[in-house]
Amino acid sequence: MRITNNMMTNNTVRNINAAANRLNEAEERVSTEMKISLPSDDPVVATRSIKYRNYVSSIEQYQKNVSDATSWQNVTDDALSSLSDIVTQVRTLTVKAASSTLTSSDEAAIKTEVSQLQQSVVDTMNTTYGGRYIFGGFSTSTAPYALDNIVDTVATTSGTNSYSSANISADSDVTAGSYNVSVAQSGGTYTYTLSDGTNNYTATSTSNTDPVAIKTGSGTVTLTAPTAGFTSGDAFSFNVESDTVVKFKGECLSTVTSAGLSDTEVSSAYSGNTYTTASAQSIKYNVGYNTDVTVNTEGQDVVGSSDSNLFNSMSKLLLALGGDTSYKSYDASTSTVSTGTISSISSVLTDLDTDINRITTAQAALGSKMTYVSTMSDRLASDYTTYTTLLSGNEDVDVSKATIDETSAQAVYDASLSVGAKAVSKTLVDYLA
């Protein structure tokens, strides 16, 4: 075969190019520490990398969710512990109050303490995590539990017009007790005087038909005019009966109230409550592919729902400590108000034991959820290690091997240059005289 100059030049250039290409690839592998830079370098490695990277990224997110779930559950756990402490303390006080040696002032002191503890229970049940109320189910933006009063008015009349309870409404802040109202007229101005026996509160109006609001020291009493309108000389007295109730999401939860309240008032406070029929509101965190964990513990699982709950027990205890022997309660299933008796302070202990038991159950349930989350956390950590190792093994180069490859590619490149330089430089012309 004839060998021509162009053949030699072309072959030399081609060989040098090939060596340079290999060197370039080797250098790229060393500098990027990746086996491939484009999917076409190795489509299998490329797609596997995408998959592994996807797994790793998901696992990282699951780990964040798990740690978030853990924090939430820890906060819940703390809340349940302190709740348990509070209820235990209530029980201790109940035992103490049940002993016959107590004076009435001792009982009053215990009553004050119990009503403070009632406030503490409400506060504990309104615990937040990151600004979210943890016992409120899906409603995490508003405090689920609140203390409120049910107020009832009973009227006795004298004067021109007769007044009934329908003409008087007192808001829930008005202190319980007896009140007198008298109406006076001077020219076109009507003056309404409300007396609680110690202080007088007045309001004026130019109309005797419009409703009148009188502010007392504690709240506001609103009077509605009788059919004939307020008339000068009208006077009447009324009693405000009040009892503390606990509301859950704006609806009355504790169904035990003072026997002094009218059945109508009690019934109207409870009728139409819907939360008892609401379905479970589990907040689920995604901690694995199609794996959820419920992070929240719902309030009704801790303090009970309308038929039997901690607040009923505490109300009953407070009534007993106040010397009451009967109470009114509302039965949601029959929508009726019934009157029950409190035989002794110690009878409340049975109720409290049920409540303590419920809290313990909630703690146990939470404990098993926490164990599950902790297991998930361990598994995710081990998955993370597995997949990052696989990812690395799939796409990362062995640096020492890559370096050796690079050095050998360098040597081949040097050799091809030096051989090439010799091959193309000489022709017969060099040797002719």
Added chain:
Amino acid sequence: MSSTFVGVAIANRGLTSSQNGLSVTTNNISNVNTTGYSRQTVNQIAIGPAAVYNNSYIGSGSEVTSVTRTSSFRLNQKYWQENSSLSEYDEKSSCLTEIEDVLGTSSTTTDFSTTMDSFYSALSSLSTDPSSSSARAVVQEDGQAVCSYLNDASSRLSQLRDSVNTDVKTNVDQINSYASQIADLNQQITVAASANASTNDLEDSRDLLIDKLSSLADVSVTATTINTQADGSTTSSYSVSIGGATLVSGNTARQLECYTITGSSDNNNGMYGIRWTDTGDAFDPGTTGSLKADLDLRDGSGTAGESKGIPYYTSQLDEFAQTFAEAFNEGIYKDGSSYYSGIASGYGSDGSTGIRFFSYDSLSSSDLMASGTTTAAVYANITAANISLSSDVVDDTAKIATASSANETSNNDVVNDLISICKDSRMFDSGSPEDFYNSIISTLGAETAYATRQDNIQSAMVSYVSDQRSSVSGVSTNEETANLTKYQQAYAASASAITTWKTVLQDTINMVSS
């Protein structure tokens, strides 16, 4: 008996022949690096004794009858064939590598799967706290990023397609230009050959043009002998055809023209179509060549036996955008089945419901749903190029539905469903969104790897044939230097022969005069 001066005449012919040899050799040496140059050789014959002198046995020296180029038509044809194939894969591998770049490589941090991962993580974060407006903002941003990625990839693919389309036009213009030049050369060669003039350099030019033409299209060349020299060497006219249709025949060249396609059903409107100017018949680029590669890349939808070109990848992205948007919004998968409720069934933190997350051209949810008569028709409007978030979600992140009923701030039922949807292997025929995307990448990777490998193999083939050609027709300076020495020596020898004859004639003259 022979003439007195016969020796001088013979020596003179020797000098002329050697001088011709030296000139041809020098010409070869000076063209050692000329592209397309075929080495030329001197054809020299011995002249017999003059017939009129029937008693003469001595020859009359040498004579140069022709200077011929050394070239192999067979090797040329082989080269044209391989070169055509090489330029096809060259074009394909470089364009596919560009597509790889568009769809993201595995070693960068901004590829599509990373974008999807972020979106997924954002949803997961939102599910842990649906009341957080910052988590909502992140979902909105990452959702936007998914849309932007698809928009950007689609628009870059469409730009790439436009530039390939421009290449088609350029290639056609070049084919026209080469065809005219080849026809002109055929004409000149025919004229020169009939006058017994040298056609060597004209033929070199013609071969070189066909070399260039062969990289554009799959040419087939037929040689027709137009002149046979006394020494048996022939001169030919070339007929060139592409895809079975004649491009050049003798001194006539047919021309191609590009026209803008309109009314096409397969998304080729606005692209260049190619047809023969004289007959108006559609042009067939044959099976290889860069023009064929460009057409494949520009039009290959990957269906009905077509290769996977840019439209294939665009349609894959479109399918992804449509299916993912429909699944995310409505919970309806590619096959029409539904396992989870989409975002439209949920409630935002402001109590709104029926709000779609993905839309197109920033339409609001209601405009989106009004854009078609059926759900399928609505989502058929979405493409990778126009997918966007719905304007409701862009304006107010509170409208991102997370809850399964109104006014429950921490109800994350719907967002948990969305998370399941994003990873559901039933969404596409080929699996989860990630699997679908992965299958695009692996198809692309395999196609590119194939084109690159073919490119390398073809490159080696072309080098081999090129070496073969060079071996036959290339100039070797060693050989030429040896020839130079040979002709120089022959020249010197003929010159001494003249000196000898001069002495002989001198002696003869002296003999007479003395």
